[in-house]
Amino acid sequence: MSFFRPILAIARKDLLLLLRDRINFFFTFFFPMIIGLFFGVIFAGGGSLPTIRVGVVDLDGSPASRAMAADLAATDGLSVQLIDAGGAPPDPAAAAARVRRGELAAVITLPKGFGAGMKSMLRGRGLAIEGVIDPTRKAQAGLLAGKLNELAFRQLSRVFEDPAQSREMIEGARADLRADREVDPVTRAAVEVLFSAIDGLARTNARRAGAARAGGAGNGFRPVEVQLKEVAADDRGPPHSFAITFPQAAVWGLLGCCVAFAVSLVQERSRGTLIRLLTAPVGRTQVMLAKALACFATAVTVQLLMMAIMAARVSPQSWTLLAVAVLCGAAAFTGIMMLLAVISKTEGGSAGVGRGALLLLAMFGGGSIPLQFMPDWMQAASSVSPFKWAILAMEGAIWRGYGASEMLLPCGVLLGFGAAGFGLGARVFRRTATSV
Amino acid sequence: MLVLTDIRKSFGATVAVDGLSLRVGRGEVFGLLGPNGAGKSTTISIAIGLLPPDSGTVTLEGLGDPRHAAARRHIGVAPQALAIYDDLSAAENLLFIGRMYGIGHRALRGRVADLLELVGLTDRARDRAGTFSGGMKRRLNLAAAIVHEPPLVLLDEPTAGVDPQSRNNLLELVRTLRARGCTVLYTTHYMEEAQRLCDRVAIIDRGRVLAVGTVDELIARHGGRSVLTVTTDSGERRIETDDPLRELAGLMPGGGIANMRIDRPDLESVFLHLTGRLLRD
Ligand SMILES: Nc1ncnc2c1ncn2[C@@H]1O[C@H](COP(=O)(O)OP(=O)(O)O)[C@@H](O)[C@H]1O
Ligand SMILES: [Mg+2]
Numbered sequence: 001m002s003f004f005r006p007i008l009a010i011a012r013k014d015l016l017l018l019l020r021d022r023i024n025f026f027f028t029f030f031f032p033m034i035i036g037l038f039f040g041v042i043f044a045g046g047g048s049l050p051t052i053r054v055g056v057v058d059l060d061g062s063p064a065s066r067a068m069a070a071d072l073a074a075t076d077g078l079s080v081q082l083i084d085a086g087g088a089p090p091d092p093a094a095a096a097a098r099v100r101r102g103e104l105a106a107v108i109t110l111p112k113g114f115g116a117g118m119k120s121m122l123r124g125r126g127l128a129i130e131g132v133i134d135p136t137r138k139a140q141a142g143l144l145a146g147k148l149n150e151l152a153f154r155q156l157s158r159v160f161e162d163p164a165q166s167r168e169m170i171e172g173a174r175a176d177l178r179a180d181r182e183v184d185p186v187t188r189a190a191v192e193v194l195f196s197a198i199d200g201l202a203r204t205n206a207r208r209a210g211a212a213r214a215g216g217a218g219n220g221f222r223p224v225e226v227q228l229k230e231v232a233a234d235d236r237g238p239p240h241s242f243a244i245t246f247p248q249a250a251v252w253g254l255l256g257c258c259v260a261f262a263v264s265l266v267q268e269r270s271r272g273t274l275i276r277l278l279t280a281p282v283g284r285t286q287v288m289l290a291k292a293l294a295c296f297a298t299a300v301t302v303q304l305l306m307m308a309i310m311a312a313r314v315s316p317q318s319w320t321l322l323a324v325a326v327l328c329g330a331a332a333f334t335g336i337m338m339l340l341a342v343i344s345k346t347e348g349g350s351a352g353v354g355r356g357a358l359l360l361l362a363m364f365g366g367g368s369i370p371l372q373f374m375p376d377w378m379q380a381a382s383s384v385s386p387f388k389w390a391i392l393a394m395e396g397a398i399w400r401g402y403g404a405s406e407m408l409l410p411c412g413v414l415l416g417f418g419a420a421g422f423g424l425g426a427r428v429f430r431r432t433a434t435s436v
Numbered sequence: 437m438l439v440l441t442d443i444r445k446s447f448g449a450t451v452a453v454d455g456l457s458l459r460v461g462r463g464e465v466f467g468l469l470g471p472n473g474a475g476k477s478t479t480i481s482i483a484i485g486l487l488p489p490d491s492g493t494v495t496l497e498g499l500g501d502p503r504h505a506a507a508r509r510h511i512g513v514a515p516q517a518l519a520i521y522d523d524l525s526a527a528e529n530l531l532f533i534g535r536m537y538g539i540g541h542r543a544l545r546g547r548v549a550d551l552l553e554l555v556g557l558t559d560r561a562r563d564r565a566g567t568f569s570g571g572m573k574r575r576l577n578l579a580a581a582i583v584h585e586p587p588l589v590l591l592d593e594p595t596a597g598v599d600p601q602s603r604n605n606l607l608e609l610v611r612t613l614r615a616r617g618c619t620v621l622y623t624t625h626y627m628e629e630a631q632r633l634c635d636r637v638a639i640i641d642r643g644r645v646l647a648v649g650t651v652d653e654l655i656a657r658h659g660g661r662s663v664l665t666v667t668t669d670s671g672e673r674r675i676e677t678d679d680p681l682r683e684l685a686g687l688m689p690g691g692g693i694a695n696m697r698i699d700r701p702d703l704e705s706v707f708l709h710l711t712g713r714l715l716r717d
Binding site: 005006009010013016017020021270271272273275276277278279280281282283433434435 | 477478481484486487488505508509511512513515516517518519520521523524528532533535536537538564580581
């Protein structure tokens with residue numbers, strides 16, 4: 001008889017048993033799906049993750065400050081709440097208290113004179129924007145500061161686009177300059193020339209903007225070219241909450257599958273069916289390979305299923321790399337399954353110890369809280385968890401923009417886990433005597 | 437058919453099998469009778485080559501060494517644990533085992549149908565084994581041992597925990613196997629089963645064979661005397677004798693016998709005589 005026929009028959013039998021075991025089937029397929037959808041929908045606000053709840057206190061009430069608040073509200077990833085004390089002047093301290101209570105991640109205060117400050121930009125008085133942010137949201141503080149800068153410049157560009165406003169701004173600056181006795185004549189002349197140039201530029205720009213508006217193509221003048229690209233690259237976020245929650249769902253599926261097959265291998269021994277297989281005679285190696293095959297197939301299936309659901313909202317940057325990630329994840333957890341199967345002699349023990357240990361590793365590895373929300377030390381410590389690498393590999397292919405070389409690390413680690421688990425598990429399994 | 441010679445096996449400090457020798461003849465039902473922990477299951481594991489003995493040899497006549505795969509294919513085993521898959525149906529269990537032996541699909545279908553008929557599970561063929569009673573599971577466990585029609589069948593406590601009806605059915609099955617020419621090694625701690633079923637019995641305790649023979653031989657050699665109990669006007673008399681009928685005939689002329697009972701020795705008495713203990717304690 002061929003070496004592979006019994007392997008296929010056992011694997012087929014195990015897949016059938018998995019389908020018929022309601023609990024294992026649930027934990028392998030449905031539970032992950034629920035996790036993915038549930039958290040995916042919860043975090044789906046604004047179409048990106050994470051949504052930062054920001055309160056805006058507008059103490060100025062000028063057109064410029066209102067425009068700034070509206071721009072903030074229109075920003076992806078921010079959920080903006082205008083703090084309005086119902087006629088009475090809004091109170092920044094009260095708003096800050098809401099941050100302390102965790103109701104808001106941050107409060108941005110647009111101070112009195114924000115609009116005027118905008119116009120006196122050229123006179124060296126910058127825009128003053130104050131903010132308080134929840135100290136646990138350090139990662140988001142950077143993102144928010146970047147956004148605020150960007151938006152402030154957008155307000156400024158509006159001023160320049162409006163001929164009346166830009167004239168007013170430049171006239172104001174000239175008046176200041178003339179009034180200032182301490183400026184030496186040479187500087188004064190130079191700055192006058194500069195202002196005239198800006199004025200001319202603003203006029204030209206206003207004409208062009210008018211023409212462009214008529215023609216339908218906007219080409220706003222930007223007083224300062226802000227390079228926010230770096231910030232954007234650091235915070236290259238997932239395109240949709242599903243891009244986070246479905247890789248998580250996939251690792252929960254891996255956990256379910258890993259436990260299910262480990263228990264089935266333990267059962268094979270404890271129930272005595274292993275004796276039947278061994279007398280048939282099927283070798284221990286064949287039995288192990290069959291379990292591994294069934295586990296691997298299930299692990300691939302559950303991951304693909306999760307990725308397929310995710311694909312309804314998110315199209316991965318690279319399907320090829322995603323396929324590689326899925327295969328490596330399946331290999332890792334097939335190996336871990338083998339190890340789990342030899343840790344305990346009893347089904348209960350294996351299921352208990354296995355589920356417990358894996359649950360911890362899964363949570364640590366980003367299965368519950370996305371990795372990027374963990375404190376640095378925890379992110380570093382989570383490297384012991386194979387789940388982290390499985391998530392990283394999937395995310396790398398989906399939205400982190402990993403190239404083949406960047407995939408090497410997570411995939412290599414996963415294959416390492418797989419090989420170590422299988423090697424160790426198989427060694428013990430082969431040596432453990434089986435008796436009637 | 438199966439010869440075990442001076443087998444020894446210890447688990448740490450526990451000596452499970454202690455110099456055990458057996459010769460099971462072709463076509464006989466051979467009983468291994470002993471209390472729990474006597475070493476019956478360990479002996480079976482060694483006989484089928486799953487467990488290497490510390491010393492001693494196992495020979496399967498005409499089949500070779502059971503540690504080699506080729507020899508093992510001719511053995512059927514029904515382990516003491518119910519070695520069936522609860523989430524497979526009766527038929528699926530047998531089909532799966534058949535596939536492990538590489539039996540062709542068509543032949544296998546026919547054989548499984550026959551087997552289900554034989555063990556009385558035809559009308560439950562499509563039901564999951566998990567829904568079966570203890571007796572039905574035992575019957576399926578036995579059927580699974582003989583899917584590949586082995587000439588040597590080892591049954592480890594095949595009636596453990598079953599109702600009397602299933603027990604009768606199982607014993608009948610073993611007789612059927614014998615009628616088909618199978619050699620059966622049958623372990624049990626129920627002396628009635630050994631007495632009813634087995635051509636020869638080995639009484640084992642603490643890993644040693646204490647006595648081997650037909651049931652009658654064992655009783656004659658080690659059972660001790662029968663006990664005749666008669667109740668007369670003057671009270672109850674207990675008489676140990678080799679020939680209770682002759683003894684009774686001798687008492688008849690005296691008359692006045694209100695009641696009488698003859699307790700013939702059985703395998704229980706054999707065990708008691710050999711070990712000073714009861715089989716089940
Ligand atoms: N795998 C094992 N590890 C340790 N001790 C064992 C093992 N298998 C059997 N034993 C011990 O060997 C003795 C004989 O066991 P066993 O062969 O199962 O007896 P039986 O089948 O007659 O009840 C018992 O004392 C049992 O505890
Ligand atoms: Mg036993």
